[in-house]
Amino acid sequence: MNMNESISRAADNSDETVMSAQEPEAETRREDIKVEEGKTVGVPYADDPKFKLRNVEVFYGEDRAIKDISLDIARNEVISFIGPSGCGKSTFLRCLNRMNDSIDICRVKGQLMLDDEDIYHSKKDVVELRARVGMVFQKPNPFPKSIYDNVAYGPRIHGLANRKSDLDEIVENSLRKAGLWDEVKDRLDATATGMSGGQQQRLCIARAIAVSPEVILMDEPCSALDPIATAKVEELISEMSETYTIVIVTHSMQQAARVSHRTAYFHLGHLVEVNETTKVFTSPEHELTESYITGRFG
Amino acid sequence: MQTANLLPLVLVLAVVAYGLAFMRSRAVAAPLGGIRNLKALPFYYAARAALWSAIPALVVLAAWAGFEGKVIQGIVIASLPQDVWPESAGQASLILSQISNVAAGKLNPDFVPEHIAGAAGLLETLREQSRTFKAILVLLIAVLGAAFAWSRVAPHINARESVERTLRRIFFVCAAVAVLTTVGIVFSVIFETVRFFGRVPITEFLFGTSWSPQTALRADQVGSDGAFGMIPLFTGTLLISAIALLVAVPVGLLSAIYLSEYATKRVRATVKPLMEMLAGVPTVVYGFFAALTVAPFIRDLAEMIGLEASSQSALAAGLVMGVMIIPFVSSLSDDVINAVPQTLRDGSLALGATQSETMKNVIFPAALPGIIGGILLAASRAIGETMIVVMAAGLAANLTANPLDSVTTVTVQIATLLVGDQEFDSAKTLSAFALGMMLFVVTLLLNVIALKIVRKYREQYD
Numbered sequence: 001m002n003m004n005e006s007i008s009r010a011a012d013n014s015d016e017t018v019m020s021a022q023e024p025e026a027e028t029r030r031e032d033i034k035v036e037e038g039k040t041v042g043v044p045y046a047d048d049p050k051f052k053l054r055n056v057e058v059f060y061g062e063d064r065a066i067k068d069i070s071l072d073i074a075r076n077e078v079i080s081f082i083g084p085s086g087c088g089k090s091t092f093l094r095c096l097n098r099m100n101d102s103i104d105i106c107r108v109k110g111q112l113m114l115d116d117e118d119i120y121h122s123k124k125d126v127v128e129l130r131a132r133v134g135m136v137f138q139k140p141n142p143f144p145k146s147i148y149d150n151v152a153y154g155p156r157i158h159g160l161a162n163r164k165s166d167l168d169e170i171v172e173n174s175l176r177k178a179g180l181w182d183e184v185k186d187r188l189d190a191t192a193t194g195m196s197g198g199q200q201q202r203l204c205i206a207r208a209i210a211v212s213p214e215v216i217l218m219d220e221p222c223s224a225l226d227p228i229a230t231a232k233v234e235e236l237i238s239e240m241s242e243t244y245t246i247v248i249v250t251h252s253m254q255q256a257a258r259v260s261h262r263t264a265y266f267h268l269g270h271l272v273e274v275n276e277t278t279k280v281f282t283s284p285e286h287e288l289t290e291s292y293i294t295g296r297f298g
Numbered sequence: 299m300q301t302a303n304l305l306p307l308v309l310v311l312a313v314v315a316y317g318l319a320f321m322r323s324r325a326v327a328a329p330l331g332g333i334r335n336l337k338a339l340p341f342y343y344a345a346r347a348a349l350w351s352a353i354p355a356l357v358v359l360a361a362w363a364g365f366e367g368k369v370i371q372g373i374v375i376a377s378l379p380q381d382v383w384p385e386s387a388g389q390a391s392l393i394l395s396q397i398s399n400v401a402a403g404k405l406n407p408d409f410v411p412e413h414i415a416g417a418a419g420l421l422e423t424l425r426e427q428s429r430t431f432k433a434i435l436v437l438l439i440a441v442l443g444a445a446f447a448w449s450r451v452a453p454h455i456n457a458r459e460s461v462e463r464t465l466r467r468i469f470f471v472c473a474a475v476a477v478l479t480t481v482g483i484v485f486s487v488i489f490e491t492v493r494f495f496g497r498v499p500i501t502e503f504l505f506g507t508s509w510s511p512q513t514a515l516r517a518d519q520v521g522s523d524g525a526f527g528m529i530p531l532f533t534g535t536l537l538i539s540a541i542a543l544l545v546a547v548p549v550g551l552l553s554a555i556y557l558s559e560y561a562t563k564r565v566r567a568t569v570k571p572l573m574e575m576l577a578g579v580p581t582v583v584y585g586f587f588a589a590l591t592v593a594p595f596i597r598d599l600a601e602m603i604g605l606e607a608s609s610q611s612a613l614a615a616g617l618v619m620g621v622m623i624i625p626f627v628s629s630l631s632d633d634v635i636n637a638v639p640q641t642l643r644d645g646s647l648a649l650g651a652t653q654s655e656t657m658k659n660v661i662f663p664a665a666l667p668g669i670i671g672g673i674l675l676a677a678s679r680a681i682g683e684t685m686i687v688v689m690a691a692g693l694a695a696n697l698t699a700n701p702l703d704s705v706t707t708v709t710v711q712i713a714t715l716l717v718g719d720q721e722f723d724s725a726k727t728l729s730a731f732a733l734g735m736m737l738f739v740v741t742l743l744l745n746v747i748a749l750k751i752v753r754k755y756r757e758q759y760d
Contacts, residue, residue: 135648
């Protein structure tokens with residue numbers, strides 16, 4: 001993994017003062033622990049990254065949900081975002097394929113580059129971006145169509161198959177990669193909403209894979225699943241990491257520990273610490289990270 | 299005392315009972331250490347007293363008012379000498395009206411036979427007695443009911459349950475009123491329809507292609523044999539409804555899609571109430587808009603391109619009716635489109651679909667059952683609409699598919715058949731009931747289908 005040798009230390013690129021009056025909650029709740037805006041401890045940067053994100057800020061109306069975050073996401077790495085609810089990890093994730101566009105009051109500032117292309121450039125084709133950066137949601141959301149049509153949806157929209165046989169092949173491959181083929185090959189015409197929750201989520205993964213994305217974003221993909229289905233999805237994530245760059249938001253620290261190479265800890269819109277997963281869970285550098293993973297708050 | 303005076307008096311008694319029971323329950327509770335030692339709150343003891351005071355009294359009052367007239371009439375008729383007893387119901391009502399006219403002083407007693415004058419005296423006395431008895435009985439029951447409830451204010455008696463039970467029954471009666479009214483309407487229509495089919499064969503009514511509901515007053519009258527074929531009316535109804543739906547479905551649906559998917563919050567908040575105002579315009583206003591503005595415009599336009607159009611056309615009525623039902627389609631469609639979960643939209647957008655692709659491939663299919671339900675409701679509204687058609691499409695029962703011709707509809711014919719002074723035993727007036735029955739069956743079917751579809755849709759997402 002190239003990211004391991006090429007990760008540089010976080011530069012202190014912020015000269016703002018510690019904990020301005022904007023975050024009274026953090027002051028009062030965690031008086032002894034300070035977060036410096038824009039300062040992230042650990043290893044947030046990589047050489048030749050897939051995503052190069054600099055000074056990202058997200059506003060909901062007047063509300064500043066993401067506060068000056070800089071991060072690189074390396075090629076073919078699995079990075080997990082952890083942190084208490086409302087810390088901005090999902091918001092940040094949704095910037096990566098511009099899913100925040102559909103929220104009227106949401107504004108994104110800063111530099112977000114995918115392979116040196118500006119994601120938020122005014123001429124950027126969102127359709128092409130989302131074909132390259134797929135997404136799997138918290139709640140399985142198969143369309144109320146057949147299993148086949150669910151997987152074929154993306155390829156049809158993007159014109160990936162000229163013949164029916166091509167489409168069949170894409171559907172079969174995607175379902176195989178999602179580990180679902182053997183379970184559903186005899187009932188591809190059945191309605192997807194009739195499947196179990198775990199199957200539905202793997203179908204959603206197959207659906208995302210079918211358009212051959214380079215990156216897959218996962219927003220708490222297992223939070224609605226039972227432990228067995230969760231294990232299957234996690235296994236799948238490990239297999240997929242050979243082909244795709246995966247960004248996963250999770251509330252389960254065990255899950256982050258099991259599947260990801262690096263882990264990023266978010267706190268009230270700040271990116272507090274990014275480090276190799278083993279380091280985050282064994283010897284975190286920042287006090288906030290430590291208190292979170294040891295369960296002292298959050 | 300008159301019923302109208304008795305009613306408020308009973309209510310006043312109930313209020314008094316409420317107050318007394320309330321105070322007594324507090325008084326009973328005080329030595330025990332507060333109202334928490336009662337089985338129920340003071341309100342329940344008070345409400346029970348009010349209910350027990352008012353309900354039996356009102357029931358007796360209603361029953362008395364309902365039967366009073368019949369009973370008195372029976373006694374009066376029976377008091378007449380044997381030789382003048384009425385032989386038929388008609389004769390009886392004649393005699394009775396004579397008697398009551400004398401009693402009311404409209405008819406001089408000297409001009410009528412002696413037995414009538416005597417009966418009038420009896421009628422007056424009976425009415426007087428009935429009023430007195432009624433007042434005494436009703437007030438007595440109200441007071442007794444209140445007194446009984448008052449005596450039952452005790453810490454160990456749970457008034458809450460009996461109040462709840464009574465309230466449940468009152469709610470049930472209210473619900474039953476709506477249902478029974480519908481049943482009553484259906485039965486009255488069925489009854490007259492059967493009478494109609496006694497005069498005109500059902501096959502002629504269902505399959506006849508000519509509608510001209512005249513019946514002879516004299517045997518030698520010209521054109522006296524009426525024709526009761528409903529086909530021209532139903533084709534007229536279908537033609538106008540089809541035109542209306544052709545206008546309302548595309549416009550309503552597309553505006554619903556715009557409002558729910560594309561419009562910003564502010565536009566939506568302004569446009570949606572404005573569109574719903576269309577539904578608030580009285581149909582008679584639509585009617586004269588159609589008759590005075592749209593119909594002449596269509597006639598002129600048709601003449602300009604060399605077509606012949608009558609000044610009252612199915613097209614004019616259909617277009618305006620279409621505008622009228624736009625809010626039905628758009629409002630219901632907007633609701634079901636909004637009910638499609640956001641996660642489905644996100645799922646489609648995240649796969650790189652554009653907004654219109656998402657609409658076409660995911661949201662529309664998911665919302666389709668609900669949209670169809672909305673369209674069917676709009677259709678049954680269009681079929682039942684009368685005013686616009688009366689004014690804009692005419693009364694001529696033409697069997698035609700040409701929208702520029704004047705046609706008529708089932709509802710318009712029902713209205714014209716029953717307007718004015720009519721005898722209620724001719725085939726002409728009875729045919730209105732048969733038409734109403736047919737219309738009822740058709741709209742009922744449409745509503746049942748619409749409800750089924752909507753229900754199926756609900757199961758999918760709940």
